[in-house]
Amino acid sequence: MNNPLNRVVWSALTSRQSRISIGGARARRFDPEISPFAASKDNSAGALDALADLIAPNDAPVFLLQAEQIRLPDTLVAEKTALGVLMTERVATTAKTHDFEISALSDSDIPEMLTLAELTKPGPFTSRTPELGTFLGVKLDGRLAAMGGTRLNLKGFTEISGLCTHPDHQGKGLASALTLQIASEIRARGDTPFLHAYADNHGAIALYRKLGFEIWDEVNVAVVSRGS
Secondary structure: OOOOOOOHHHHHHOOOOHHHEEEOOOEEEEOOOOOOEEEEOOOOHHHHHHHHHOOOOOOOOEEEEEOOOOOOOOOEEEEEEEEEEEEEEOOOOOOOOOOOOEEEOOHHHHHHHHHHHHHHOOOOOOOOHHHHOOEEEEEEOOEEEEEEEEEEEEOOEEEEEEEEEOHHHOOOOHHHHHHHHHHHHHHHOOOEEEEEEEOOOHHHHHHHHHOOEEEEEEEEEEEEEEOO
């Protein structure tokens, strides 16, 4: 049986997150106001043409992410490609005691979340990205210092994403604490936590290993748009 992590975006779009997807049986994308990720069912010509049909000439670039090789029809152009890794939790790690509070973020926090995401660039993030899942944060001196949440959600697996810390508060263990808290909540629901990192981000990969994650496989990333 094909592992759902091979085409993890497709697996999410056709299962738990199908309600916020656009498309059909061969290709789908998230509502672009929520997330720029899209996927085809496979690399067949029909599926790739269906993917292209979901992207209009004036649309913002779409993100593709999968372990399988990315192929594009002639109508789509890759603006950027990269190699990443998908890491799954192998060892449940207990969070260390810390002197800050982790709390759930709400709609009232979205302006600060957007500001922090724009400053730290944790990945695609819009005012509606929190609709993908639960987001937690740490507030210090009354301001959002760090945050993280869940993004891709499929049967048996939930992705940890959007982890970022304000430069003024880096080195305090905020991101690590958030990662472990989110992972704990995912496990409590019966899912396996997973996350992504760029393959050349050795610091992040080393940190995630310390937190109990191991590389499941390499993944391909492409940012694509409709060709002229």
